[in-house]
Amino acid sequence: MTDRSRFARAWLAILAIAVLVFLVLPVLIVAPMSFSSAQSLAFPPPGFSLRWYENLLGNAIWIDAGKNSLLLATLSSTAALACGTSAAYVLVRGNFRGKRIIEANFMAPAIMPSIIVAVALYIFLARIGLLGSFFGLVLGHTLLAAPYVVLIMQAAIRGFDIRIEQVAATLGASQWQILTRIVLPNLAPSAAAAWIFSFVISFDEVVVTLFVSGTHVTIPKRMFAELMLQVNPTITAVATLLIAFNLLALALLLIVRPRAKLFASEAT
Amino acid sequence: MLGRAAGDISPRRRRVRWDLVLLLAPLALLTGIFFDVPLLNTALWSVSDPATGALTGAHFQEFAQSAAYTRIIWRTLVMALEVTLLTALLGYPLAYWTSRLRPRLQAVVLAFIVMTFWVSILVRTYAWIVILGNGGLVNRTLQALGLTTRPVEFLYNELGILIGMTNVLLPFLVLPLYAAMVRIDRRLLQVAQTLGAGPTRIFWQIFFPLTLPTLAASAIFVFILSLGFYITPAVLGGGRVPLVANMMDLLVNRFARWEMAAVVSVVLMAVTLSLYSVYQWLRERGA
Numbered sequence: 001m002t003d004r005s006r007f008a009r010a011w012l013a014i015l016a017i018a019v020l021v022f023l024v025l026p027v028l029i030v031a032p033m034s035f036s037s038a039q040s041l042a043f044p045p046p047g048f049s050l051r052w053y054e055n056l057l058g059n060a061i062w063i064d065a066g067k068n069s070l071l072l073a074t075l076s077s078t079a080a081l082a083c084g085t086s087a088a089y090v091l092v093r094g095n096f097r098g099k100r101i102i103e104a105n106f107m108a109p110a111i112m113p114s115i116i117v118a119v120a121l122y123i124f125l126a127r128i129g130l131l132g133s134f135f136g137l138v139l140g141h142t143l144l145a146a147p148y149v150v151l152i153m154q155a156a157i158r159g160f161d162i163r164i165e166q167v168a169a170t171l172g173a174s175q176w177q178i179l180t181r182i183v184l185p186n187l188a189p190s191a192a193a194a195w196i197f198s199f200v201i202s203f204d205e206v207v208v209t210l211f212v213s214g215t216h217v218t219i220p221k222r223m224f225a226e227l228m229l230q231v232n233p234t235i236t237a238v239a240t241l242l243i244a245f246n247l248l249a250l251a252l253l254l255i256v257r258p259r260a261k262l263f264a265s266e267a268t
Numbered sequence: 269m270l271g272r273a274a275g276d277i278s279p280r281r282r283r284v285r286w287d288l289v290l291l292l293a294p295l296a297l298l299t300g301i302f303f304d305v306p307l308l309n310t311a312l313w314s315v316s317d318p319a320t321g322a323l324t325g326a327h328f329q330e331f332a333q334s335a336a337y338t339r340i341i342w343r344t345l346v347m348a349l350e351v352t353l354l355t356a357l358l359g360y361p362l363a364y365w366t367s368r369l370r371p372r373l374q375a376v377v378l379a380f381i382v383m384t385f386w387v388s389i390l391v392r393t394y395a396w397i398v399i400l401g402n403g404g405l406v407n408r409t410l411q412a413l414g415l416t417t418r419p420v421e422f423l424y425n426e427l428g429i430l431i432g433m434t435n436v437l438l439p440f441l442v443l444p445l446y447a448a449m450v451r452i453d454r455r456l457l458q459v460a461q462t463l464g465a466g467p468t469r470i471f472w473q474i475f476f477p478l479t480l481p482t483l484a485a486s487a488i489f490v491f492i493l494s495l496g497f498y499i500t501p502a503v504l505g506g507g508r509v510p511l512v513a514n515m516m517d518l519l520v521n522r523f524a525r526w527e528m529a530a531v532v533s534v535v536l537m538a539v540t541l542s543l544y545s546v547y548q549w550l551r552e553r554g555a
Contacts, residue, residue, distance in 0.1 A: 005467045016365030019358045023438050024380050026395030027387050029405065033398050042403035087295035090288045106295060109303050113496025113540060115513040116310075116533050117303070123313060123526055124306035139302050146295055175287045204388035207498050207513075211520070220390050227503050231397055239391045250386045 027243060034240040036233065052237040062222065062238070069203055069218040072134075076141035077198035083142070084149025084198075085191060089183065091150070092157040093165075103150075110147035117144070118211040125212055132214020140208045145198035152197065156190035157183070193257040200249050204242075307537070313530035327531045337515075337532070344512040347426065347501075348494040351433045355490050356483065358434065359441035366442075367449035378446070385439040393500045396432045397423060424506035432500040437493055441486040448482035485550035492543050496536060512536060 029043075034052055036045030056062050091103055109117060121140055122131065130136035160183065168178050184191070206220045213221060223238055317324045331337050366377045384392065399405050400422035407419040422428050452475065460470045498513035505511075510518070512532060519529035 008467070012361055012365050016362045019362040019438075020377065020380065022358070023362075023384055023435065023442075025399060026392045026435060027384050029398055030391065030395050040403055041398050041401050043398070043405040043408050083295040083298055086291040090292040094285070094288050094292075102292075102296065105299055105304065109299065111544065113493075113513070113536065115496050115498050115516055116307075116537055116540075119516055119520055119529050119533050120306035120310040121302065122520055123530070124302070124309050127309070139298070143298060143302050146298065150295070200386070204390070206388075206390055210517075220388065223390060223394070224499070224503070227394060227397075228507070231401075235394060236398065239394050242391050243387050246386050246388060247383065250383070 030236060030239045030243060034233070034236040036236075039233065041231065041233065041236070052233045055234045056237045056241075059234075061217065062219075062234075065217045065219045065222045068216055069220075072137060072141060072218060073199045073202040075138045076202045077145055077195050079138065079142040080145035080149050080198045080202075081191060081195045084146045084194065085153045085184075085187075087146075088150045088153035089157055089179070092154055093162070106150050107147045109143050114144075114205075114207040118208045121208060122211040131212060132216070134216055137209065137213050137216060140212055141202040141205055144205060144208060145201045148197050148201060149194040152190055152194040153187065156187050160186055189257045193253050196249050196253045196256070200246060204246070310530045310533050313527050314534045316527070318527050327527045331528065331531045331535070340510055340512060340515050341535075343510075344495060347429065347433075347511060348491050350430055351437060351494045352487050352491045354430065354434045355437050355441050356487050359438050359445060359486075360483065362438075363442045363445035363449055366446050378443075381439050381442055385443075389436050389499055390503075392436055393432050393503045396428065396435070396504060400428060400431065423504060424508055426505075426509055428504040429501050429509055429511075432504040433494055433497060436500060437490045440490050440493065441483075444486045444489075445479065445482055448479050452478050481550050481553045485547050488543055488547045488550065492540055492547070495539065 033041065033043070033045060035048050035050065036042075037047035037049035037051065038045060087106060091099065091106075117140075121136075125131040125133075125136045130139075164182060165178050168182050169175075173181070204220060205218075206224055209218055209221050210224065219238065219242070223235060226232065226235055314327055315323055315325065317326070366374055369377065397404075401407070402419040406422065407416075410416045410420060422431065456474055456478075457470055460474050465473070496513055497511065498517065501509060501511045502514055502517075505514075507514075516529050516532050516536075519525045519532065
């Protein structure tokens, strides 16, 4: 190897590691700062304290936001899993005209910039009287999560041997029996992965929630609102808990489906 | 209509499979009623008089003639372009370096990149306030090194937004690019070497052109995402740097000018969809 190319390689490594640090730094810096004893966001933290966590857990608004977020994410990810899985089955096994268009339509809510979805839903829900209702919020989140369920479940159903379904049909099983007794039990790990994915999508959603939630408060909505007013260190504790929550979800996902595609655009 | 399912072994053809229709219906209804109809409704609002409901081109005219809209659109385009270029310049070396590491190290680096992708955008954006604030890590380091005496203003201006958006969007470029790089047939590079080409020439004449379709596709994807970005500009711009999405928020929630928000939506949607078709075309070429 020439000196020149060794030199180029060293530079590449330095640059790449710098970019990697830039990428990861935000995720790594929040947790230590959340245990700071200082009122300001001074770095390095002058001392250790749990005061921001005490602050957070003693605050009824945050607790309420947490309950709302969990309920909202549970309802919408379950709805998205049900709608998305059954639609994915038809998209894979069915053979009909207009399939590509229907499929593209199902994917569209995830591709469209959320601000457009937010404005469109705002105006529409206002017209039909659902703006600010919890039901409208659940519908919005289900809509945003369903495309990911369709993607994950389509891949899973494609990988499931169709001959097993054919044998069941020959043996006299109805379509319903084939679905509930053969297809679904075999797809359970993927379904669990899709559910976790949807849960996280809903739990972290900000833009559509800001527009259509009315007086309902979720954790991201509350966090965004506080950030727009003033930065206070309680937010750092919230952010740390959110990071822990998301990484826990990621770990769970890897347990139920070790070779899951973790990156959405890989699958699209 | 719905015909035979592939799993259906009955000999009859052209029978409507009501069971499949029933399975497709929930998502079709949800998407139809709460996505398609609202978007069409938005399009209708953009060309209707809010009071009478009569068709009018006045809103689009106002949009085209008002200097405020033009300025914000222009600013958003410039910002999106800057973010895209910066993401490509930073992301390419990272993807390239990662693709040449030993497999075990590759897995570690990828785990870090995927991890950031999994943490909510709001949290990652907030972290930049912690890092770039006056008493934050960067300013403390700069002062300790004696590079500056007063804190550098990173936040609540375009620089802060640029840093935050680039950080959030980097994985969208790095991960597909890495996937494309490991797919490249190494033998091509070996042949070039046997034929006497130097490393620089091999990179620029063989390796780089092979990654170009994926680089272009992911860059367009990043550009699309940055056009509609709301959270990062709002938080790191502190409301002082209005971009398109923030303008839409103001039009709906502050000024109650739904018809103008609808016009901006339609324009943004048209730009997004046309860029997305270019993205799909490039992806099919790259695959």
